[in-house]
Amino acid sequence: MNRRARELFGHLQIGGEIKNARLGQLIVQAIEKQRVYSNQSLVLDGQQYILDLSPIVRKKEVQGIVLTIRTLSQIEELTEEISKIKMFSDNLRAQNHEFLNKLNVIYGLLKLNKYEHVMQMISSEVKERQDIISFLMSSVKDPLIAACLLGKINRSKELDVTLEIDQDSNLTSTLDIEDAKNVVSILGNLIDNALEAVREHKGNVLVSFTDVGNDLIFEVEDNGHGISKEVENMIFIDGYTTKKGENHGIGLTIVKRSVELLKGELYISKSMLQGARFTLVIPKLLNNEKEESI
Structure with a gap:
């Protein structure tokens, strides 16, 4: 030693x-x-x-x-660069997969001379993408969180899972870069887990957030099998996982550490969708405390 x-x-x-x-x-x-x-x-x-x-x-x-x-x-600096590259790569792969499928449909419609259907499909696709980007730009002031959510929407399309963001959600607060990274780490892991939980039956994941009051509140819920009370006490243990293969069971450990760094709280409950709901609460006072300590 x-x-x-x-x-x-x-x-x-x-x-x-x-x-x-x-x-x-x-x-x-x-x-x-x-x-x-x-x-x-x-x-x-x-x-x-x-x-x-x-x-x-x-x-x-x-x-x-x-x-x-x-x-x-x-290794944080190297990991951060790799994470950025991976996020960019995942987004490109998801978009490529999605667009190739739609191009094949458009090609088939053109071969069948169904030009009106082609126009409708293109108009619908453009409108959907513009609506998502417009909503995120107007409702999420923090660019890292907005980029994370957009990336997860693209990922959900690749997995053929419905990821919906509550249209009443709003986040006008901005975080310093380190706090934003921790929030993105938590949200990213929670959404990834929810997508995996409903992947087999092509289910639904709902994300909502607000900063009304003294806290930032994020909720990620799904219509998967949920989490039993027995498992609730184990999922944050380093190495615990229900997934097959090696090197799993790390995500929620990282989530727990990031929540502690943000002086926040993470609650688990049953979703209205009948699956699991994770509620993240982060005090707004965090940024004020940092400013006073400078």
Whole structure:
């Protein structure tokens, strides 16, 4: 253990016990599968870290494991750039998929000489897109949040899921860049989870928001299977997931950390759509406190 590792794991002694459930789980996986695990999420004392595990194998037996841990701040700048590229790429892919489908329909209508139907389809498409952009520009003052919502609308079309934004929603407040990033991180993860929850039956997701009063309030709800009371107490545990495959169970841990940084609250309830509803409450006083402390 180098100096930084001793600071993080100072309670560990030779022959001692690793009490962090997520770390223990990763170590067991690395031993059993005898493989390298890279860029794994780990939360210690409320701080998120990125962990790599490399087993030392001799004669087909694991003799030990090398752990390399980095604070999230060390890779935040790179992650931010990658996230921007990924968001841009996802939006382009979703739009490309959607437009190709519609171009195929237009091509078929033209071949059938159904010119009036072509005009109606193009007019409807242009109006829908203009209405969405106009609504976001007029109702969401913060550009990062508006861009996030537009990206998720495009993503929902790719998944063939209905994502609706309540037309009575309004957000006149603007956040500083760090707070806006945290809100986008929370909203992005909650909407992604809702889209996945209804993907199988091509269901519905509803997003609403307001800043009337002393708080910013966002709600994301769906008509999926919902979340039981037993699972409610587990979903924010680092590594917990109901999805198949590896490297899941990180999103809601990131959500929890971002909510704490914003000094907000996140509530889970049953949606009027019969699925899950996540309600995010963020105090407006956050920005005022920062200004007073400068």
